[in-house]
Amino acid sequence: MNIYDMTLHQLRKMLSEGDITVQEIYSSFAGRIEEVESKVGAFVNLASDIAELQAHKAADRWSEGRNVTPITGLPVAIKDNISLAGVPNTCSSKMLKNYIPPYNATVVEKLAEDGALFIGKTNLDEFAMGSSTETSALKITRNPWNLDYVPGGSSGGSAAAVAAGESPAALGSDTGGSIRQPASFCGVVGMKPTYGRVSRYGLVAFAGSLDQIGPITRDVHDCAIMMNALSGHDICDSTSADVPIPDHTTGLKQDIRGLRIGLPGELFHEGIDASIREAVYAAVDLLTGMGAECVELSMPHLEYSVPVYYILATAEAGSNMARYDGVQYGYRASGAEDILDMYIRTRSEGLGTEVKRRIMLGTYMLSSGYYDAFYLKAQKVRTLIKNDFDRAFTRVDLLLSPVTPTTAFKAGKRADDPLQMYLSDICTIPANLAGLPAMSIPCGFDNGLPVGMQIIGKPFDEITMLRAAYAYEQSTDWHKRRAVITG
Amino acid sequence: MTMKLSRKEVEHVAFLSRLALNEREAEEFTRQFNQMFEQFEKLNELDTSQVEPTAHVLQMQNILRQDSVRASLPVDEVLANAPDREDGYFSVPRIME
Numbered sequence: 001m002n003i004y005d006m007t008l009h010q011l012r013k014m015l016s017e018g019d020i021t022v023q024e025i026y027s028s029f030a031g032r033i034e035e036v037e038s039k040v041g042a043f044v045n046l047a048s049d050i051a052e053l054q055a056h057k058a059a060d061r062w063s064e065g066r067n068v069t070p071i072t073g074l075p076v077a078i079k080d081n082i083s084l085a086g087v088p089n090t091c092s093s094k095m096l097k098n099y100i101p102p103y104n105a106t107v108v109e110k111l112a113e114d115g116a117l118f119i120g121k122t123n124l125d126e127f128a129m130g131s132s133t134e135t136s137a138l139k140i141t142r143n144p145w146n147l148d149y150v151p152g153g154s155s156g157g158s159a160a161a162v163a164a165g166e167s168p169a170a171l172g173s174d175t176g177g178s179i180r181q182p183a184s185f186c187g188v189v190g191m192k193p194t195y196g197r198v199s200r201y202g203l204v205a206f207a208g209s210l211d212q213i214g215p216i217t218r219d220v221h222d223c224a225i226m227m228n229a230l231s232g233h234d235i236c237d238s239t240s241a242d243v244p245i246p247d248h249t250t251g252l253k254q255d256i257r258g259l260r261i262g263l264p265g266e267l268f269h270e271g272i273d274a275s276i277r278e279a280v281y282a283a284v285d286l287l288t289g290m291g292a293e294c295v296e297l298s299m300p301h302l303e304y305s306v307p308v309y310y311i312l313a314t315a316e317a318g319s320n321m322a323r324y325d326g327v328q329y330g331y332r333a334s335g336a337e338d339i340l341d342m343y344i345r346t347r348s349e350g351l352g353t354e355v356k357r358r359i360m361l362g363t364y365m366l367s368s369g370y371y372d373a374f375y376l377k378a379q380k381v382r383t384l385i386k387n388d389f390d391r392a393f394t395r396v397d398l399l400l401s402p403v404t405p406t407t408a409f410k411a412g413k414r415a416d417d418p419l420q421m422y423l424s425d426i427c428t429i430p431a432n433l434a435g436l437p438a439m440s441i442p443c444g445f446d447n448g449l450p451v452g453m454q455i456i457g458k459p460f461d462e463i464t465m466l467r468a469a470y471a472y473e474q475s476t477d478w479h480k481r482r483a484v485i486t487g
Numbered sequence: 488m489t490m491k492l493s494r495k496e497v498e499h500v501a502f503l504s505r506l507a508l509n510e511r512e513a514e515e516f517t518r519q520f521n522q523m524f525e526q527f528e529k530l531n532e533l534d535t536s537q538v539e540p541t542a543h544v545l546q547m548q549n550i551l552r553q554d555s556v557r558a559s560l561p562v563d564e565v566l567a568n569a570p571d572r573e574d575g576y577f578s579v580p581r582i583m584e
Binding site: 001007050098099100102103194195204209235238239241301304306307308310311318325326327328330331332336337338339340341342343345346347348351353357359360361363364367376377378379380381382383384386418419422432434435 | 497500501502503504505506507508512516519520522523526529531533535538539540541542543544545550551558560564565567568569570571577579580581582583
């Protein structure tokens with residue numbers, strides 16, 4: 001097995017047994033990037049200088065046996081909307097192409113303290129607004145399983161990097177499915193933690209009441225390792241929760257006898273490809289065989305999730321994007337007559353079509369005459385959606401569903417139809433609206449493209465999700481397959 | 488409630504958003520926003536007269552701390568990304584005549 005095909009916990013074991021060095025690990029991933037990056041296009045910028053320095057320090061920690069954590073000496077790629085000091089944080093936008101953050105995000109700081117190697121910043125849909133990474137203004141990312149297909153989005157670069165063997169783990173951000181959908185499209189594991197579990201300080205805001213940073217990894221054990229590294233209250237983010245943090249790796253191996261799992265009918269509707277429903281139902285059979293009790297249930301308000309999300313997320317995005325005005329950082333248009341002209345030219349030249357579309361929709365939602373009809377109405381329906389989850393969780397411990405209505409689609413196929421693209425977020429959006437933890441794990445293949453299933457948990461109960469995911473994963477081998485990159 | 492959004496209204500909202508649309512964007516957005524508003528109106532099927540709005544899923548409360556001086560970024564580092572600066576300030580085109 002190639003070093004670059006291994007998981008974090010496999011690499012960690014070899015390091016601790018002295019079978020491999022940090023330098024060998026770094027060289028293997030750097031070599032893999034050299035080999036496949038021109039085809040996959042996962043990275044906006046590499047951070048070789050930083051990673052090499054970190055590799056030396058991590059090697060010292062290992063040789064001295066001092067302060068060694070589960071990720072010391074192991075590479076982690078970072079989505080290019082999370083601040084790594086000294087390296088551009090472009091958000092894949094012309095607006096921030098040359099913006100170099102002077103500070104680290106809290107999650108970056110935590111990973112650095114643990115001794116991770118930051119090999120590079122990964123591509124995304126511009127400002128995380130999109131579901132295919134095609135709205136990136138800077139480059140194209142391809143699906144490692146088939147280069148004609150999109151990797152999903154918005155964390156498409158992170159998912160593609162992990163699937164292609166360019167990094168064993170990556171950070172993503174998830175506002176309406178931006179970790180889980182690309183993880184599903186690329187056949188890897190992705191988790192959106194409970195809202196508040198992970199600090200958002202240093203994440204460029206898209207929709208603050210929905211955004212959450214989370215890990216993308218090759219298996220469930222690695223997801224738990226990364227959750228341990230990322231979780232925790234942060235004084236720099238007043239929305240991060242001051243609650244106890246469990247060790248996410250304990251309990252992985254407990255059996256799932258008696259675990260109650262609900263299947264919301266609204267997320268298995270006929271708009272979901274039959275092959276995906278079949279793959280998820282096969283997983284249900286497997287879990288039932290292991291002693292879980294799976295029951296169908298109805299959550300009638302989930303079908304309203306897409307309009308609620310696109311009203312609330314665009315309203316928040318419209319407000320957040322006001323900061324890009326050419327004054328403090330980022331792009332500024334030249335030749336402006338006065339300051340108003342400068343604002344308008346800067347924003348019109350610096351932002352792409354999808355971002356403009358969402359800013360304008362959001363401006364509508366908050367303008368008088370529309371506020372009550374749309375924004376307030378959507379906030380009320382958000383309550384009804386949350387109530388549906390509260391009710392479901394009195395009966396079951398977890399919910400299970402497809403992640404996406406289809407597997408990865410061909411590049412360019414949906415780029416001109418934003419409404420169709422929005423509707424494809426139906427299965428992932430509800431967890432963001434209710435602030436719940438949710439993850440995607442591989443559960444099959446269809447025509448050579450990965451299929452994922454979603455597990456949704458109770459607030460701050462990532463551990464139970466991980467236990468069910470681990471039990472399923474151990475009885476299948478989807479997660480052991482690696483993409484063969486051709487073309 | 489049916490709303491038929493005109494291109495003129497779309498251009499007005501573009502101005503409120505400090506954006507100038509080209510011909511193609513203005514035409515496309517007008518069509519798409521009308522389509523999306525139709526989707527949004529699906530929410531009117533639900534009676535929400537007795538429902539409280541949710542702005543945030545967490546119980547939010549004020550978080551206070553001592554008003555003590557802490558280190559902040561040096562001015563030079565803060566201004567390093569500025570498109571234009573002068574004497575330690577952000578510089579912008581003339582605001583007043």
